[in-house]
Amino acid sequence: xxxxxxxxxxxxxxxxxxxxxxxxxxxxxxxxxxxxxxxxxxxxxxxxxxxxxxxxxxxxxxxxxxxxxxxxxxxxxxxxxxxxxxxxxxxxxxxxxxxxxxxxxxxxxxxxxxxxxxxxxxxxxxxxxx
Amino acid sequence: xxxxxxxxxxxxxxxxxxxxxxxxxxxxxxxxxxxxxxxxxxxxxxxxxxxxxxxxxxxxxxxxxxxxxxxxxxxxxxxxxxxxxxxxxxxxxxxxxxxxxxxxxxxxxxxxxxxxxxxxxxxxxxxxxxxxxxxxxxxxxxxxxxxxxxxxxxxxxxxxxxxxxxxxxxxxxxxxxxxxxxxxxxxxxxxxxxxxxxxxxxxxxxxxxxxxxxxxxxxxxxxxxxxxxxxxxxxxxxxxxxxxxxxxxxxxxxxxxxxxxxxxxxxxxxxxxxxxxxxxxxxxxxxxxxxxxxxxxxxxxxxxxxxxxxxxxxxxxxxxxxxxxxxxxxxxxxxxxxx
Numbered sequence: 137x138x139x140x141x142x143x144x145x146x147x148x149x150x151x152x153x154x155x156x157x158x159x160x161x162x163x164x165x166x167x168x169x170x171x172x173x174x175x176x177x178x179x180x181x182x183x184x185x186x187x188x189x190x191x192x193x194x195x196x197x198x199x200x201x202x203x204x205x206x207x208x209x210x211x212x213x214x215x216x217x218x219x220x221x222x223x224x225x226x227x228x229x230x231x232x233x234x235x236x237x238x239x240x241x242x243x244x245x246x247x248x249x250x251x252x253x254x255x256x257x258x259x260x261x262x263x264x265x266x
Numbered sequence: 267x268x269x270x271x272x273x274x275x276x277x278x279x280x281x282x283x284x285x286x287x288x289x290x291x292x293x294x295x296x297x298x299x300x301x302x303x304x305x306x307x308x309x310x311x312x313x314x315x316x317x318x319x320x321x322x323x324x325x326x327x328x329x330x331x332x333x334x335x336x337x338x339x340x341x342x343x344x345x346x347x348x349x350x351x352x353x354x355x356x357x358x359x360x361x362x363x364x365x366x367x368x369x370x371x372x373x374x375x376x377x378x379x380x381x382x383x384x385x386x387x388x389x390x391x392x393x394x395x396x397x398x399x400x401x402x403x404x405x406x407x408x409x410x411x412x413x414x415x416x417x418x419x420x421x422x423x424x425x426x427x428x429x430x431x432x433x434x435x436x437x438x439x440x441x442x443x444x445x446x447x448x449x450x451x452x453x454x455x456x457x458x459x460x461x462x463x464x465x466x467x468x469x470x471x472x473x474x475x476x477x478x479x480x481x482x483x484x485x486x487x488x489x490x491x492x493x494x495x496x497x498x499x500x501x502x503x504x505x506x507x508x509x510x511x512x513x514x515x516x517x518x519x520x521x522x523x524x525x526x527x528x529x530x531x532x533x534x535x536x537x538x539x540x541x542x543x544x545x546x547x548x549x550x551x552x553x554x555x556x557x558x559x560x561x562x563x564x565x566x567x568x569x570x571x572x573x574x575x576x577x578x579x580x581x582x583x584x585x586x587x588x589x590x591x592x593x594x595x596x597x598x599x600x601x602x603x604x605x
Contacts, residue, residue: 174273175273175275178532178555180532198532198533201463203533203535
């Protein structure tokens with residue numbers, strides 16, 4: 137079973153969200169997602185200042201096998217795309233919840249929070265047969 | 267055969283640097299037997315099995331339809347005058363066997379699928395030496411003495427110095443019941459299990475086509491970088507597809523299959539649109555990330571003519587790629603420069 141840290145929130149499309157002390161959120165893909173994709177070789181992260189809607193494609197992760205869209209779990213404005221991934225996309229394989237984060241955004245006020253808890257996400261993985 | 271056993275990139279590097287083993291038992295081995303086997307294959311195949319003079323020698327060939335379209339690509343081994351062995355693709359097995367048997371009738375040869383055989387490809391600079399340690403002494407010497415693209419029978423096994431990776435190595439055809447034991451013995455000697463993913467990146471770096479991606483029934487060998495496999499000499503040999511190919515040859519092919527190296531960052535994938543300077547376009551037939559070059563590489567079918575650079579539409583962005591002569595990599599060494 138892949139790792140699902142208890143302190144993060146998740147989506148059914150295998151993104152995770154970490155609330156940071158300054159009110160912004162860090163977003164990445166889960167351990168399960170990186171394992172399913174395999175060795176990542178190219179990552180495209182959004183520009184600072186881009187406004188994202190919830191569920192909007194916000195990044196592309198490409199492994200040797202395939203390209204895959206990442207969907208923004210929340211509506212908000214991008215404050216930073218992870219600058220380290222251009223040279224080291226394998227950080228996502230190595231540390232999906234750490235140095236492999238994709239972007240940070242400032243969530244829109246009043247955005248509805250439909251994210252899953254860790255236990256709900258684990259249940260979702262089981263329901264998908266993993 | 268899974269896509270990968272562990273890391274696809276590590277599997278790839280193992281084959282370039284040491285040795286890896288692939289279970290390619292899904293491929294179809296068929297023995298063709300009868301007094302007129304050579305005549306039959308000279309009719310069936312676009313390459314000429316008259317080139318095969320030494321027992322065990324292999325030849326790569328296309329099998330064409332009358333329109334010159336590629337029904338399949340295959341390896342044919344010459345065992346003796348009344349016995350040749352074909353190895354054809356898994357996805358085309360039924361179509362191929364039906365086609366081969368239909369044309370075999372006229373030559374009174376028999377076509378027998380060898381589903382009793384497993385096939386393991388052991389590839390990489392250390393592959394032959396390591397595989398040889400599993401063989402009895404006499405067989406060891408014979409297998410290590412095999413020239414490139416030649417095989418030999420060793421008891422119930424057939425060992426050939428062939429492959430699909432651009433590295434030295436063996437392809438082993440052996441009774442299926444022994445395959446697991448040999449696989450595990452190779453693993454125990456440091457030969458890494460490799461999956462379909464590494465097989466694809468290795469063959470692409472090696473400049474080798476994949477049937478269904480890079481050529482099919484709607485494309486002919488001259489637009490698939492396979493003109494070298496078509497034997498138009500001697501001109502008296504009437505093989506299936508010959509007349510269509512002669513017409514293409516006379517008119518010169520309108521399209522060509524070229525190698526591409528992406529200069530920008532990103533990954534080339536099949537079906538992406540390729541634009542040629544001055545107009546004209548084509549598409550990627552196979553594309554991937556090359557673990558050896560650490561760049562994306564591809565084959566693309568584009569209009570004929572000399573073209574140094576093209577642009578490729580990747581999710582709406584036009585990225586620059588350079589055309590190169592394949593292979594990209596051979597025997598562990600890059601053959602194209604990257605910036």
